[in-house]
Amino acid sequence: MVAAMTWVADVETWEDMGPNGWPAVLDRVLGDNPGRVAIERGSIPAIVRNWFEDERPQAQLADILPIMRRMRMVKSPAEIEVMRTAGKIAGAMMAAAEGALAEGAPEYEAALAVINAGTREAAGFLTDKGWEAFVSPMIHNLQVMQSGSDTSMVHRRASVKRLAPGDPVYFCFCNMAQFKLYKLGFDRMFFVSHVSDAAARVQEAAIAAQQAAIAAIRPGVTAESVAEAANVVYRERGYETGYRTGRSIGMSYLEAPELKTGDTTVLQPGMTFAVDGGISVDGQCGGRIGDSIVVTETGCEYLTDYRRELLVVGR
DSSP: OTGGGOSOSOOOOOBSSSTTBHHHHHHHHHOSOOOEEEEOTTTSOHHHHHHHHHHOTTOEEEEOHHHHHHHHSBOOHHHHHHHHHHHHHHHHHHHHHHHTOOTTOBHHHHHHHHHHHHHHHHHTTOOSSGGGGGOOOOOOSOOEEEEGGGGGSSSOBOOSOBOOTTOEEEEEOTTTOEETTEEOOOEEEEEESOOOHHHHHHHHHHHHHHHHHHHHOOTTSBHHHHHHHHHHHHHHTTOOOOSOSEEEOSSSSSEEEEESTTOOOBOOTTBEEEEEEEEEETTTEEEEEEEEEEEOSSSEEESSOOOOSOEEEOO
16 A cells, blocks of 8 residues: 555555564664664654664764755645645535534534535545545544634634534634645634624734735745734734744645744745634634635735635524
8 A cells, every 4th residue: 555655666664563563674674883864853753762772872863854844845736736625625624614503503513514524525536546545535633623712722622512692613624624645724713693893803803914914925025024914913903913923834734934933934936834813812702714825926825715704604
């Protein structure tokens, strides 16, 4: 299966234990004097790192992540097309999320609707031929979702909580909107039946900040200048700025560069980002919106598409 899914000719297989356990495979592949070995320092499992310290203390472990980040920074046309498809799948997921919201409905029902709709949409882009035969359309991971005053938090999971009139409901698909290993960022906030003036102000500020950031994206500008465009809106409306406005997306959940103060990376065509607007009013509410974009020769284009406005359902 591995050979069918990669162009890499030299693939070593391993098992959890036994003659072909991973320690035996490492021992065989590296030999007695491995010299310099490239690793992703921040993600290498502790058990593997311990093996190197115990069995190959002479090995020079070099962090390859900075090189990998530079390689992943600009996407090819083929990669961008896969990410556009992921965006279509994410759109179907968000439509299902909105359709599942109603007074008295439990949060988990919306999460189930998201998984079902996304899986069906993804299946329509796959075949049972070649390496695609090993690609699952199943949408997985726990849905990031919170409602009511919990929208002042981030990354709570869908629960048995039932939705009440006026509840804001936040969906984040950052760990679910993906296709063929390429991952997007995509967030929306909905309101059940009606929205209060206070909650509307917060959400409209988040949308305005995100849109200011997206309007600033074009080749030649720095990542931090895009963040500053959003920060201007936050300050003008009386809110604190977040620690970042966006992040590079692709094969990893977090790539480089990031749209934040201090990141002076110059944007290039083919870079892809999740661009967010986010405000938290502790214990009360939040404002959230997020889209994925690709930098073009003249600006940027959306990879995700859903209404960018106050979203009130069931009124």
